[in-house]
Amino acid sequence: MTVRESSAQIEQQAAMWAARLDARVLTAAETADLDAWLAGDSRRLGAWAMARAALARVELAQVAQDDSPHEDAPVATRPSAFDRRTLLRGAGLALAASAVGAVGLGLLGQGQHYATGKGEMLRIALDDGSIVNLNTASGIDVQFTAEQRTIYLRGGEALFDVAKDAARPFVVVAGDARVRAVGTAFTVRHEARRPIDVIVSEGVVEVSEPRAAPVRVGQGMRAMVDPRAATPIETAAIAPEMIEQELYWREGKIAFRDTTLASAAAQFARYNDERIVIADPALAQETITGLFVANDPRGFAEAVAQSLGVVTRIEGNSILISPT
Known part of the structure; x- marks a missing residue:
């Protein structure tokens, strides 16, 4: 009996092929082997696209790091493991940077409101050096004081890359949930009739809800906040490749x-x-x-x-x- 490959095995093989193609030009025999491998299982096409895209992202991040004058420039995250070239071009799989509905850059002061429509994304530079990426159909209100930096996520999803300022905590309010950070990176998703979803990709945040004690959530962790649940705040580990998958919307x-x-x-x-x-x-x-x-x-x-x-x-x- 033939044992069906697991997704992890397919992703590992796709990552190997992507790395080999990145290092050098494939021989005719290797190209034939790659084509045969891709044709063997429909799941392999998607895994191959993911591997090529992940590799491209790392290369772009390395270029940006090399060009940066700052010694503390961010290091690229570890890629997850995945074209048939004609299929990817024809079907719209993303191997190259794509145009995003509405991408913007603005400087925010106190009491500012920013929002995106369906299919739009917005990148916002806050006046404290923090960066906010708004996903589709999302909105935030920004209120900064001398004591605290507060963001009200009215709905949708946002990624927060927080500038360090120990004297002014950075707090995101989404429904009944409060997410407090000093210097970190995390996403908050706030949609009607769904638990509020917090994913921490860097650092540590404190998640609180009126009926529950604050919970510290570190890098590689997710918190689900549901005021209707018996346990309002549930936490769980999330794998690095899943975090990367969650953030492709940027x-x-x-x-x-x-x-x-x-x-x-x-x-x-x-x-x-x-x-x-x-x-x-x-x-x-x-x-x-x-x-x-x-x-x-x-x-x-x-x-x-x-x-x-x-x-x-x-x-x-x-x-x-x-x-x-």
């Missing part, structure tokens, strides 16, 4: 790893008015792995069609994916 991309088509369609709905509809319940539970442009649902649907052998068609404002 580049206008969505990363999936063994994600069901139903869940992927819901993710695309956050960024687009054109909806992906999975016509068959069994098909909706099929999984996809890969890196996609967030504002290109049609490209995603085409990639699914080629990977799973299904068909797509446009009906009004919907993209229908069906077995036949």
Whole structure:
């Protein structure tokens, strides 16, 4: 009996191929081996795209670090492990930087409000040196005083890269949750009828809620805050590659790893008015792995069609994916 490869094994093999191609030009035999490997399992196409994209991100970060005049410039994070070149170009998988709906840079003072529409992202430089990246359909209010820096996340998702200032704590308020930091990097996602999600990618934050004692959450940890739950604050470890996957939205991309088509369609709905509809319940539970442009649902649907052998068609404002 043939044992089906695990996702981890596929990602490891994809990372090896990506590193080999980055180091030198492949021989004709190696190119044939790579093509055969990609054709052997539909999951490998997505893993290959992820590996190439992760490698590109590290190279860009290294260039930025080399060009930086500061000794304490940030070090690139460890990439997660993943084209068939024609498929990636035709289907819109993201191997190069993509245009993001609305990218901006502003200097904020007291009492400022910033927001993004659906499919837009916004990069904001605060006057204390902190950086805020707003995801799609998100909004913040900024209130700085001599004693405290406060951000009110009215809805949506934001990544905070906080400048160190021990005399002025940096506090993000999202619903009933408060996230307090001095110098760190973390994301907060605040959506209706969902727990507030906090992911710490660097440093330590303190998460609090009116009914619970404050909880310290360190790098590589996630906190879910739900005032309706018996335990309002739940924490768990999150792997570095999952943190990286969660943060691809900064580049206008969505990363999936063994994600069901139903869940992927819901993710695309956050960024687009054109909806992906999975016509068959069994098909909706099929999984996809890969890196996609967030504002290109049609490209995603085409990639699914080629990977799973299904068909797509446009009906009004919907993209229908069906077995036949």
